[in-house]
Each structure stands twice: as structure tokens, then as C-alpha cells.
Amino acid sequence: MQFSALGKASWTLYNQSNSVTVPMPGTVVVNDVGLMHAMAIAGEGIALLPTYLYENTGQAGKLVRILPEWHAKADPIHIVYPRQQFMPPKLRYFIDLASELLEKRLGGISRSSMAEG
Numbered sequence: 001m002q003f004s005a006l007g008k009a010s011w012t013l014y015n016q017s018n019s020v021t022v023p024m025p026g027t028v029v030v031n032d033v034g035l036m037h038a039m040a041i042a043g044e045g046i047a048l049l050p051t052y053l054y055e056n057t058g059q060a061g062k063l064v065r066i067l068p069e070w071h072a073k074a075d076p077i078h079i080v081y082p083r084q085q086f087m088p089p090k091l092r093y094f095i096d097l098a099s100e101l102l103e104k105r106l107g108g109i110s111r112s113s114m115a116e117g
Helices: 033-041 051-058 089-106
Strands: 010-014 019-023
Touching: 033 051
Parallel strands: none
Antiparallel strands: 010 019
């Protein structure tokens, strides 16, 4: 099964030293990661899912990670806000809290990924 945002023809996977492009000849293309997750749990195919979705169900035995040493390209997450002379304390608190929660949930987020302006 294929998530339409990743393209229809193949998956490109990476490990520590190289990458490989795997053709995906499946006939099911979805545009909702939740639906793809549900279909994988139902045994309808192999899915390339975000780590947090696997961790929520994989540990309960509903999903099996078949290529643990490989991963797809991870897109950065940005916190964007209007440029201001002084940052309000509530905004600073939100950025710190969001960064902490995202790091726990998604792993390894870089504060340099956050943009000001």
C-alpha cells in the first residue's frame, strides 16, 4: 500500500551507509496515514509508517517492524511565528514545551529546525 504524499512508484529507504529504492507495485494508494495504519493492522499489506504510529501499536503485537535498520527520509518540523523585538514568555514556553514533546514523540528534533520570522 502506498501513501500518496510519498509517490506511487517506489520507496527510498536509508540506513547508516547507503540508500535503496524499492519498487512498490501495489494497487492501493491512500492519502491518509491513519487509514494506512489501520489497513496495516488489518493485515492488508506493508506500510511505511511514522515511528510514533508503529510504537503505539507495534509493542502491543499488532504490527511487526520488518526493516528496523532502514528508515525513510524525515521531513523537518518548523515552529514559525512573526518576527518580534521581544519574545513573549508564553511563546517561549510554548516553543520549549512543543520541542520537548516532539522530541519525545518523534525522536531527535533539532532546535535549529525552528525558524523565526
